[in-house]
Amino acid sequence: MTGPAGADGAPWAEFGWQLRSLRRAAGLTQLQLGLRVGYHHSVVSRLEAGLREPPVGLVRRLDAVLETGGELAATVAAPREVPRRPGRFPADPALFTPLPGVDAPAGQGAPDSGMWPARLPAEGLACPLHGTAGCAVPDPGELPALLDGPGPAGGPAPSWGTGTGAAVAEAELLHGLTAVLACLIREAFRHEGRVTAVEGLLRTLARWAGEVNSAGRLPYGQLRLGAQYAQVAGRLRMERGQIGVAMAWFGHGLRWADAVQDASARATLLSDMCTLVRLDGDPSLMLGYAQGIGAVDARRRWMATLSDLYQARGHALSGDAAACRRHISLARRGFARLGPQDHLEAPWMAGAEGAMRVDSAIGGALRDLAVATGDRAAARRAI
Template sequence: MHRTDTGATLVEDAPPTAPPTLSADTTTDAPAADSWRTFGARLRHWRRRAGLTQAQLATEIGYDHTAVSRLEHGTRRPTPRVADQLDQLLGAAGDLSATCHRAEQGEQAGPPVPAGLTRPPLPGITADLPPLPLPLLVSRPPARLPDYGMLCPLHGAVGCAVPSAPDLAALHLAFCTADPLTAPPLDADTAHALAGLLAAHLRAGEAHGHPDTATAVERTLRAVLARLPGTPAGRRRPLVRLAAEYAHAAGVLRMQQGRNATAMTCFDRALSWSELADDPATQVAALSDMGNLARLDGDPGSALGYAREISRVAPGRHWAAAMSQVSQARAHALTGDVRQTVRHVGRARLHLDHIGVRDESDAPWLSIASMQLRVEAGAAAALRDVAAAVDDPRLALRAVSAARTALRLLGPHQLPSSRLLFTVRIADCLVCAHDPDSAISLLGPALESATPGLPALVAHELRGLRDRLATQPGRRPELAETTRRLTELAR
């Protein structure tokens, strides 16, 4: 897990001694600025690998931590002497020194992309795949972007047309089969095709659980990564952003299949690439899902660390702060800490009142209703977990209210599995409130229409409710039948 940097930004103090000189803040053209952002990303990588916070590293070189923050964001340049000092201190084996030298020389091709950034999350996944062209697994791509949370990697949320299905297939095939070292930079039509295809694959994977969807996503990710070394530094960002989105999507699809270790690897790569692309929405999404996996593993400490990191990667964004707070509530709930759970739920709800235009520009899926849905769904789970831990029916009834709010906020186009998830969560909260009869009555219609093969998170919720029902006193037929049906669906 990445460490959380310390403190808020402070005015930089004059160093007590005469350290190596840092040059002024950068005011360069886009390719040069991109080169220094690349240096900053490499510095962040090596600092975290060394286990140091920004403040600790700054102390080592005699500076305030804000200087290190500016270096990592590419808004301040190091001198070669500082770069050499950082390289030696962090054990970067010449990487930081060489990256600084290339940035100073202004090489248009930019520094070589480190091997760690071009390594896909799932080695060997394409070994048994048929040769291209692969089936796209979708017949109806979206007409425009944004769609299903996917932005255009070149133009953001302005609204870009996605090529028709035949053209999309041809563009995808050309992209995946081209020689990555001689291929031209990413053009608009191909960018729109790759983003639209990913949105369609995500929708198909979540709706139908097609086993090959994650493999298809990973296959395209490999082609994206192969293009990075030969792309000029000033034109890499769209590719890196696509890499982050594809890696996160692969993680989501693997998590739905119950392959949690593989999903965590995908999310970790997505986090690295989204940091390099300065994409806070994907960073927050990756950290949120990493927290989900930590909770599934019964690791509240790691879940809390991921939740706190959300605020660091998107400072000043109320939507991210709300997600951070509700994730912290869920982590504390696992330990039975009532005070902290309730406190963080309250803070998450307060941030909803302050979401504005800036927040909406960060994430295409963001709206007041969608954020309230996420907060209330998380609040219901947190309050339920802590109510179960301390056996407090009053907390469970608060969880019921939150879960019912989340269910009401579901849109008409939401997947049936999402509606089932919240219905099961309400029933689970009712059981924790010592009202199993109401829970069984609520579950009846929902379980009749459900089919096996549900996403892993829904199956996890079903198993939790089943285990709680199994502890209820009495041997009533309806209780036994509900428990049996939950077991059948949760396989």
């Protein structure tokens, strides 16, 4: 996409222009299209005017009815440029819209101190302020003070950043909440209830971000960390088969990542959305999101490799053997060319773990292709 707004300033102007063009080419009125996709024609009108973000489910139905081959999904998945903001300029208040589900009860977030990380990054989570610089985290014994003191869990956040001590307190809190998320990721494999803890802290973090934003300052660290929490919450919901809630969390994560121009978060969130729609058996929407991963930043090889892996699976679902194999070859070549910077940004694609992930994804694509086409050779290769 060329940007978040067209010449008229509408935030989804390019999507609206594309939808209008496809609708007219299909010979449909707004009323007819609305009836076919199960939405009121006024929704179609607002979408074509670029005045609202298109719901994921509606995009899927529009692509199917208009027989676009996933064009609209690809447009939605493409990165939306967000103007660089001065450090104290607030974000769009629409970022802090109501979150999925309900508030979690208190006392759900205490992690197992035995799983506490020494430094960040941990479990693939970088510091929301300093990236992969290797930040130390507070001692786990300080956690109750961090969560119960001024800020997210203890009521309205003060105007941090007005002095050196206050800025340090905010950084420590962000470090601590990142360490908590790392613990909860490790514990999620053993404790079913950890999704409640993740979502409870995520809501608290979102309230904190909204308060910082209302004070006239971009909540940069809070939004970056919020995108990470949203991704974990979405994954946990997806593992439980709660597709709608998972997609809602991924959508919030994407908006927060865009607001602070976090390219890595956008790419990995889109990859999770690919997985979600693959489970739902929708190859066209999956291809749209997969192409969106590659469009985030063409200079990052790990993103291109990830994009090819998911495109291979999308083409496999649709039974396109030639396209599936082509993207498998591209993914293998891309993985072999990953460098130190790629491994730093995407440590899960480095070494033996990365090789296992790539082989697993390729095996899955070949399996899906064998199911779609009855190709026994593809089935043997998958095994």
